[in-house]
Amino acid sequence: MRSTRTFLARRVAAIVFAGALVGVAAGCGGDDAVAEDPEVSTQPSDQPSEEPSTLPRTAELITLAAPAEGAKVSGSFTASGKANSPEANVPWEVRDTTGEPVLEGAATADGWMDKLYPWTATVDVSELDPGTYLFIARTDDTSDDEGKPVEEVGARITVE
Template identity: 75%
Template sequence: MRSTRTFSGRRAVVSAALCGALVGVGALAGGCGSEDAVAEDPEVSTQPSEEASAPPRTSGLIVLSAPAEGATVEGSFEASGKANSPEANVPWEIRDSSGEPVLEGHATAEGWMDKLYPWKTTVDVSDLEPGTYVFIARTDDTSDGEGKPAEEVGATITVE
């Protein structure tokens, strides 16, 4: 088990055994085993996209692998990524140019709670008018705002 902690703006990944030892010497006082622990997949960057105008493609709990930013789609396309969302539920939506949702659904990740798990779904856009949209995938917040807020990632797409 690994735990991610932030120290002076820097993140550290610490194993449970090392965490216990470090707490014993005061190096991680209050850090190990707390409810705010964030699982981290070392193969996934949690840095947002470089493009300021595009929605972020990664956050701490969800990553969007496909569609690519600026992708042109028609008929249907596969959306995929990794997530750690309650009950493995990954809600998604497509928003029009005014930001209003015009299509929504959900995917199911292969797991949840301890790390980011792969998810994928097929999105049917055949009923949408041609144009520019934003595909958004997010984590679920089943606590009515009392738990961690939902995180979202996205990509601008063009529907033909």
């Protein structure tokens, strides 16, 4: 008799648990459409975006120590972090408010393969117009997408 009660109690608990999961899953995603605001233009703005970068400062294979989010820079600045990128290559770029690259280069980390190694780059922004930009550093992909995916880290900067 005891084993029958235990069996029934476990079945009821499993059914309740499964029902709770279905309820949670039903609330995730779905066909809920988000209405677009027709007053909002999708065209790029001449004004710098006040949104913070959407890129993380830390990923599995790369980190960004400098510049800080929202840093004000002029002339040139030093970008730095740690990375484990093929052949120690750490490509970087500066993007304008439309997302287009306006500067690019690469740093060389102190090593690669077994851990994250320090990297630094001097970024000359003296030819850029004043405004808000996005600095991005990434891991390299020399395998034509056959290796680990490229990881990016970034920070919004203001060129004065």
